[in-house]
Amino acid sequence: MTQSPSTATGSEAAAVSSGRTGTGSTPARLADDTGQGKTTIASGVVQKISGIAARDVSGVYSMGGGVSRAFGAIRERIPGGSGTSQAAGVQVEVGEKQAAIDLDIVVEYGAGIVELARAVRRNVIAAVEQMTGLEVIEVNIAVNDIHMPGDDSDDDSGQQAAQQPSTRVE
Numbered sequence: 001m002t003q004s005p006s007t008a009t010g011s012e013a014a015a016v017s018s019g020r021t022g023t024g025s026t027p028a029r030l031a032d033d034t035g036q037g038k039t040t041i042a043s044g045v046v047q048k049i050s051g052i053a054a055r056d057v058s059g060v061y062s063m064g065g066g067v068s069r070a071f072g073a074i075r076e077r078i079p080g081g082s083g084t085s086q087a088a089g090v091q092v093e094v095g096e097k098q099a100a101i102d103l104d105i106v107v108e109y110g111a112g113i114v115e116l117a118r119a120v121r122r123n124v125i126a127a128v129e130q131m132t133g134l135e136v137i138e139v140n141i142a143v144n145d146i147h148m149p150g151d152d153s154d155d156d157s158g159q160q161a162a163q164q165p166s167t168r169v170e
Contacts, residue, residue, distance in 0.1 A: 041132050043094040047087040050101050050139075053127035054090070057120045059111035061147035063089030065104050099134045106145040117141045 054060055089104040101124060107116055125136045 041094070041134065043092050044087065046092045046094050046099050046101070046128060046132060046134065047090045049128050049131055050092060050103065050124050051087050051090045053124045054103050054105060054120050057116065057123050059108050059116045060120060061106045061108045063103065063105055065089065065144045094134065097135060098137050099128060099132070100138050100140075101128070101136060102140045102142070104142045104144050106147050107143055109146050109148050113143055117143070 051063055054063060091102040093100045103120065103124070105120065107113055120141060121139045124139050128134060128136050
């Protein structure tokens with residue numbers, strides 16, 4: 001059974017409620033402590049797993065709000081860049097034994113948002129818990145936009161024009 005942050009043990013509640021969000025630079029958290037050593041998992045790892053698991057659900061068009069999607073589009077165009085960030089639209093708080101996840105998603109038009117959110121939540125929880133051993137106490141989902149099927153053709157033509165400058169002289 002999943003504990004809410006208010007019913008978690010003192011150290012778990014303090015770690016989760018500390019307000020530390022997942023960026024690649026945050027310290028790793030204790031996930032396993034045995035007599036033979038410790039295993040730690042960085043919050044960026046939980047972020048990446050969550051982002052990939054959310055995108056795997058049919059009906060999720062993209063992740064992130066308008067600003068993070070715009071920066072992601074710019075990052076994709078930079079030669080030698082890392083491409084699409086798997087952590088865009090994903091914020092995490094990772095404690096010693098628990099994690100809380102916030103997702104910003106864009107859904108495809110026609111998808112049932114409530115059912116989609118349930119599927120995303122199940123997929124993210126299963127992936128994070130199976131891969132990290134951390135208990136996921138909550139997954140909050142914010143639907144920021146709906147992608148319309150005709151939106152891609154407008155974006156693609158603008159990108160092609162920007163990539164192929166027209167010449168004035170032949």
